[in-house]
Amino acid sequence: MSLVDWSRQALAPLGRRQKEAKILFLGLDNAGKTTLLRILKDERLVQHQPTQFPTSEELRVGKIKLRAFDFSGRQIARRARPDYYTKVDAVAYLVDASNQERFAESKRELDALLSDEALANVPFLVLGNKIDIPHAASEDELQYHLGLTEFTTGKGKVNFADQTVRPLEVFMCSVIRKMGYGEGLQWISQYIKY
Numbered sequence: 380m381s382l383v384d385w386s387r388q389a390l391a392p393l394g395r396r397q398k399e400a401k402i403l404f405l406g407l408d409n410a411g412k413t414t415l416l417r418i419l420k421d422e423r424l425v426q427h428q429p430t431q432f433p434t435s436e437e438l439r440v441g442k443i444k445l446r447a448f449d450f451s452g453r454q455i456a457r458r459a460r461p462d463y464y465t466k467v468d469a470v471a472y473l474v475d476a477s478n479q480e481r482f483a484e485s486k487r488e489l490d491a492l493l494s495d496e497a498l499a500n501v502p503f504l505v506l507g508n509k510i511d512i513p514h515a516a517s518e519d520e521l522q523y524h525l526g527l528t529e530f531t532t533g534k535g536k537v538n539f540a541d542q543t544v545r546p547l548e549v550f551m552c553s554v555i556r557k558m559g560y561g562e563g564l565q566w567i568s569q570y571i572k573y
């Protein structure tokens with residue numbers, strides 16, 4: 380930690396600042412992570428270059444303050460992330476639901492994340508994006524291809540008495556139409572504890 384960072388931390392008023400939850404936006408390249416993050420951040424729909432370096436943004440979902448981390452989905456960059464995997468409160472995993480050819484690849488990546496020790500018990504929101512494209516997979520089809528059919532935990536209110544399973548749900552969305560992801564983020568925000 381640099382001296383500047385250290386003094387900034389030391390001077391932050393204790394307990395006054397609301398805690399930020401840490402959420403990772405993951406998924407293959409071209410899934411729509413950066414487009415979603417930009418819309419959440421400043422409501423703007425912008426065409427992006429593929430992400431090169433991780434960035435982070437502060438967001439708000441309801442009362443919850445989030446620090447969202449956006450990564451490159453390209454394979455070569457995926458290995459460089461473990462540093463970011465500590466103390467994660469939630470993962471939003473995006474899949475391009477219109478690109479059936481990459482479902483198997485997306486499943487492999489998702490499986491690797493779900494079995495990553497550092498992310499054990501972290502709630503996962505799977506967003507099936509691009510449903511504005513006519514041949515996009517349905518929610519059932521996507522669940523099937525990602526091998527999640529048996530593992531989703533329910534979209535309703537949380538039953539906190541049963542905390543033995545990792546919260547995991549699939550929500551379909553179209554980021555460019557600004558629909559669907561709001562419900563997903565509301566759902567996952569129930570699991571973010573303070």
Ligand SMILES: Nc1nc2c(ncn2[C@@H]2O[C@H](COP(=O)(O)OP(=O)(O)OP(=O)(O)O)[C@@H](O)[C@H]2O)c(=O)[nH]1
Nearest residue numbers: 408409410411412413414429430451452553554555
């Ligand atoms: N049709 C459609 N296209 C979308 C949607 N969301 C994103 N896109 C497009 O998908 C492409 C990739 O979007 P990005 O947000 O850059 O994808 P990314 O996941 O950040 O990709 P990397 O940074 O390479 O990992 C862009 O051309 C977007 O405009 C959507 O809901 N529908």
Ligand SMILES: [Mg+2]
Nearest residue numbers: 412413429430
């Ligand atoms: Mg990106």
